[in-house]
Amino acid sequence: xxxxIQKMLAHASVRDFSDEKxxxxxxxxxxxxxQSGSTSHxxxxxxxxDVTDPELRQAFGEISHCGPYVEGAAKFYxxxxxxxxxxxxxxxxxxxxxxxxxxxxxxxxxxxxAIAAQxxxxxxxxMDLGICYIGGIRNDIAKSAELLKLPKYTVPxxxxxxxxxxxxxxxxxxxxxxxxxxxxxxDQAILTNVTGFDEEMRAYYASRGSNQKASDWSQQxxxxxxxxxxxxxxxFLKAQGFKLA
Amino acid sequence: xxxxIQKMLAHASVRDFSDEKxxxxxxxxxxxxxQSGSTSHxxxxxxxxDVTDPELRQAFGEISHCGPYVEGAAKFYxxxxxxxxxxxxxxxxxxxxxxxxxxxxxxxxxxxxAIAAQxxxxxxxxMDLGICYIGGIRNDIAKSAELLKLPKYTVPxxxxxxxxxxxxxxxxxxxxxxxxxxxxxxDQAILTNVTGFDEEMRAYYASRGSNQKASDWSQQxxxxxxxxxxxxxxxFLKAQGFKLA
Numbered sequence: 393x394x395x396x397i398q399k400m401l402a403h404a405s406v407r408d409f410s411d412e413k414x415x416x417x418x419x420x421x422x423x424x425x426x427q428s429g430s431t432s433h434x435x436x437x438x439x440x441x442d443v444t445d446p447e448l449r450q451a452f453g454e455i456s457h458c459g460p461y462v463e464g465a466a467k468f469y470x471x472x473x474x475x476x477x478x479x480x481x482x483x484x485x486x487x488x489x490x491x492x493x494x495x496x497x498x499x500x501x502x503x504x505x506a507i508a509a510q511x512x513x514x515x516x517x518x519m520d521l522g523i524c525y526i527g528g529i530r531n532d533i534a535k536s537a538e539l540l541k542l543p544k545y546t547v548p549x550x551x552x553x554x555x556x557x558x559x560x561x562x563x564x565x566x567x568x569x570x571x572x573x574x575x576x577x578x579d580q581a582i583l584t585n586v587t588g589f590d591e592e593m594r595a596y597y598a599s600r601g602s603n604q605k606a607s608d609w610s611q612q613x614x615x616x617x618x619x620x621x622x623x624x625x626x627x628f629l630k631a632q633g634f635k636l637a
Numbered sequence: 638x639x640x641x642i643q644k645m646l647a648h649a650s651v652r653d654f655s656d657e658k659x660x661x662x663x664x665x666x667x668x669x670x671x672q673s674g675s676t677s678h679x680x681x682x683x684x685x686x687d688v689t690d691p692e693l694r695q696a697f698g699e700i701s702h703c704g705p706y707v708e709g710a711a712k713f714y715x716x717x718x719x720x721x722x723x724x725x726x727x728x729x730x731x732x733x734x735x736x737x738x739x740x741x742x743x744x745x746x747x748x749x750x751a752i753a754a755q756x757x758x759x760x761x762x763x764m765d766l767g768i769c770y771i772g773g774i775r776n777d778i779a780k781s782a783e784l785l786k787l788p789k790y791t792v793p794x795x796x797x798x799x800x801x802x803x804x805x806x807x808x809x810x811x812x813x814x815x816x817x818x819x820x821x822x823x824d825q826a827i828l829t830n831v832t833g834f835d836e837e838m839r840a841y842y843a844s845r846g847s848n849q850k851a852s853d854w855s856q857q858x859x860x861x862x863x864x865x866x867x868x869x870x871x872x873f874l875k876a877q878g879f880k881l882a
Binding site: 393394395396397399400401402403405417420421423424425427428429430432433434435436438439440441442443444445448472474476477478480481482484485487488490491492493494495496497499500502503506507509510511513514515518519523524525527530539540541542543546549550564566567569571572573574575576577578580583584586609610611612613614616617618619620621622623625626629630636637 | 638639640641642644645646647648650662665666668669670672673674675677678679680681683684685686687688689690693717719721722723725726727729730732733735736737738739740741742744745747748751752754755756758759760763764768769770772775785786787788791794795809811812814816817818819820821822823825828829831854855856857858859861862863864865866867868870871874875881882
């Protein structure tokens with residue numbers, strides 16, 4: 393395995409950063425890397441907001457319940473799934489922009505955005521920086537959008553903290569390959585049999601350095617997803633102009 | 638800039654593969670890399686279908702209009718945004734799974750899936766393999782799901798071709814950073830002023846090695862997105878159990 397892959401396999405989110413800033417060259421590398429991933433039909437349907445204002449950082453820290461690292465990271469970028477730029481292009485060409493409202497276009501934008509962010513994440517880790525995705529900006533997504541003055545056809549999908557790690561967590565186990573990879577069809581019996589992984593996670597939770605607990609993956613997931621998460625997300629998408637159904 | 642970032646910046650999709658297979662070690666590296674990215678709350682909401690059956694490859698080639706490379710790539714993986722595994726976990730714990738039907742859960746799954754795929758894409762390119770995303774499996778997404786026997790709460794998001802390049806395309810320009818990165822708020826005037834990029838793309842289209850044309854980015858985008866793409870996607874999502882509105 394080459395160095396790049398070894399670094400990918402060693403990934404663990406970093407939630408504790410030093411005060412050190414990134415160099416201008418590092419920042420430029422990260423931004424260029426984020427743009428270099430695949431993009432559906434060249435639409436490049438994302439934008440990045442570089443949040444430098446301390447009051448904005450604090451507000452995003454509160455929304456996400458991730459204050460210490462959202463405020464303390466050298467960089468906090470918000471990745472925006474962005475079809476607004478496309479709507480201005482369509483209008484400038486005298487075309488109707490209503491096709492941008494459908495679920496397919498929204499999905500294209502979300503996938504483009506996630507690909508861009510993961511390029512930036514891996515570029516960061518290739519320079520031994522630490523990263524943490526902040527999906528918690530969707531805890532109050534309307535507020536997140538308002539803070540950044542986001543227009544129609546945009547979705548603040550997640551934040552990304554980047555910085556020099558002050559401390560690092562251990563790597564968290566992943567599902568066995570047999571639970572995530574199937575040949576030619578979705579083999580329900582194998583892909584959903586997580587008994588082995590539950591045992592592995594039970595041992596992991598009992599023995600890790602901090603936040604030890606008696607639980608397993610199924611229990612954690614059942615406690616987390618047994619209700620509708622962020623139910624206001626749908627109304628937000630509609631308010632942004634998306635025609636969901 | 639380190640080697641990893643230089644390779645990211647050199648990315649261009651590959652659509653022409655040699656007949657060579659990947660080694661078992663390469664395949665294992667790719668799959669492990671795909672699992673090692675960030676995942677929202679550890680949900681790991683994706684599955685990967687390794688499409689090895691030639692008839693299935695042919696069917697996906699037809700659906701996507703990408704036959705030569707979908708059939709010819711050493712690997713063709715379909716990445717599935719997958720909340721079905723989660724529904725089995727919830728049911729096993731005696732919990733209600735209806736919260737999985739909302740747009741937030743679907744978004745979590747799509748982002749997890751794209752992060753996993755981009756890890757695999759970059760792991761491939763770190764080994765000098767070529768990749769191409771195949772969003773075109775959504776041209777007939779109900780058929781794509783049927784071919785793979787996908788259950789409720791799953792979405793075949795895209796395919797990923799991987800193999801040894803027989804030929805490589807040149808890198809396609811990306812928007813200037815000023816069009817994609819803004820500080821503290823969404824600056825509409827700057828983020829949507831694509832005049833300079835249109836000039837760059839006009840020169841690129843006129844001078845590239847193959848498929849030369851007199852066009853620019855705005856024109857290409859306007860011609861592509863002036864109508865609702867894949868309008869059956871919404872009905873498919875509903876049929877899979879998602880409550881969109």
